[in-house]
Amino acid sequence: MTAPLKAQSFADLKPLRRTLQEQAALQAERERLRREAEQRARAERHLFQDAVGAVQPLKGQHERHWPAPVPPEPLPVQRQLDEARVLHESLSDEFDVSTLLDVDDQLSFRRTGMGPDVTRRLRAGQWSIQRQLDLHGLRVDEAREALGQFIRLAHRTGLRCVRVVHGKGLGSPGKTPVLKGRVQGWLVQKKEVLAFVQARPADGGAGALVVLLAPSPRRI
Structure with missing residues (x-):
């Protein structure tokens, strides 16, 4: 101051x-x-x-503007049905496939109603291999899921002949194949599979199976 x-x-x-x-x-x-x-x-x-000037509140409910309700998204019914079918068709590890295999040195399989010429022609390579699934390095549960999806998709897309590589088990404890017997049991449970045989040496030999699929009723 x-x-x-x-x-x-x-x-x-x-x-x-x-x-x-x-x-x-x-x-x-x-x-x-x-x-x-x-x-x-x-x-x-x-x-x-100051910009809009004087305003008055709405007097009644009928004077309000209500936006049109947004319709709910359509339910993916077909996808839900497919997922439910997959769960219903889940593959069992306890399935005994030995009684369904042909007793030969390669233990081939053909579904009831299929003649022996089917496995003979399949072994001879008369169907061209169109797709392959390699299960090397997968755990049992991973291999089971991968095989189920592979067979289902291959059938839906109209493929007839595919190869599944399960390995010879040389890297497994005791050098016994872990997946070979399981893959055979899983394939027998798939209704899309008509037959399978051990692959020819050039196609994987004892470490792979050549699988014949039923014709697809529709193509996507």
Whole structure:
């Protein structure tokens, strides 16, 4: 705070008067800036109201505008049916396939009603292999799921002859094939499979099966 000024003589009045005028002008400028700041703050608070003008609330429910309801998305019925069918057709690891295999050195399989010429022609390579599934490195549960999906998709897309590589088991404990017997049991449980034989040496030999699929009723 500025200390009050005292005039010692008439000669000191002129500087004193000038100082008082400067202080009054400074105070007036501060007041002007304060009022402008308040006006700007009010304008910001009432910006929307000043822009649209006076408004009135709606009087009744009937005067409101309700947007049309959004229809629910269609249910994927076919996908749900397919998934339910897959669960119903889940492959069992306890299935005994030995009684269904032909007793020969390669333990081939043909479904009831299929003649022996089917496996003979399949072994001779009269059907071209159109797709292959390699199960190397998969756990049993992974291999089972992969095989089920592979056979189902191959049949739906109209493939007739595929190869499934299960390995010879040389890297397994005791050097016994872990997947070979399971793959045979899983294939027998798939209604899409008509027959299978051990692959020819050039196609994988004892480490693979050549599978004949039933004709697909529809192509996708």
